[in-house]
């Protein structure tokens with residue numbers, strides 16, 4: 242990217258080491274502005290370089306350092322001074338201004354420092370990731386829509402890119418009901434169909450069957466409308482049959498709206514792939 246010829250010698254796969262574990266945050270340097278000013282300066286300079294040469298990979302979400310009631314005014318001022326000394330742009334926000342940017346911020350936060358961090362967008366629903374990636378840029382002429390689109394990932398897709406899930410799941414045994422997996426149409430549109438199968442089929446204790454290509458027929462709010470209900474159930478019928486013919490006891494799908502239709506049309510209890518991942522790695 243910087244016009245330098247390099248030879249990469251790597252003992253594992255690409256991003257095998259720490260890089261594959263990172264959270265995807267493009268640091269402003271604010272985190273180190275008190276404890277390690279040299280690193281803070283390098284961070285903010287690198288942040289500008291990456292914005293210049295790899296703008297398509299970055300969504301400038303901004304970041305907030307918030308002051309909790311138990312944090313001292315003195316440290317807040319020290320952080321602000323540290324950022325300024327390292328040439329990290331800052332804005333001091335009131336609690337209300339910070340909550341306008343981040344509505345779920347705790348109500349007892351009374352001040353915050355804004356810094357120019359960037360981050361990726363993760364959706365746990367394939368229809369949501371498709372909307373952000375493809376639908377919104379087609380529908381809206383709002384500044385930044387394309388950037389959000391470029392930086393959006395479906396959750397399992399993101400974990401497969403950034404974590405070594407295969408080795409994490411290697412020695413795991415999971416206690417989970419047998420699964421009938423249906424790939425949502427919106428996952429297929431993003432090339433994500435069957436990622437749950439690929440991720441879990443070798444895991445000890447998992448039985449997962451692909452029920453094949455069909456459509457749930459719900460299509461967002463379409464199937465919720467009284468006048469569209471019968472059409473939606475007719476479209477979904479093939480999928481209901483696929484599910485009924487499958488061996489699994491429980492359904493699995495990435496899209497919560499399709500999951501509702503699947504549950505309604507088949508009586509199956511439905512799980513999300515992240516629930517299986519949680520059972521395998523967290524519980």
Ligand SMILES: Cc1cc2nc3c(=O)[nH]c(=O)nc-3n(C[C@H](O)[C@H](O)[C@H](O)COP(=O)(O)OP(=O)(O)OC[C@H]3O[C@@H](n4cnc5c(N)ncnc54)[C@H](O)[C@@H]3O)c2cc1C
Nearest residue numbers: 250251252253256257258259260262263264265266267268
């Ligand atoms: C949980 C976590 C979250 C993080 N989040 C962020 C973040 O959001 N933003 C951010 O900017 N930074 C983040 N970091 C820090 C960042 O990931 C690291 O600073 C960065 O990845 C280091 O890159 P590197 O190329 O120096 O090392 P590595 O990515 O570890 O690369 C070293 C490579 O050398 C290979 N190697 C080792 N020995 C040999 C050998 N003998 N022969 C050949 N190859 C060998 C390894 O396999 C490895 O791939 C995070 C770190 C962690 C652990």
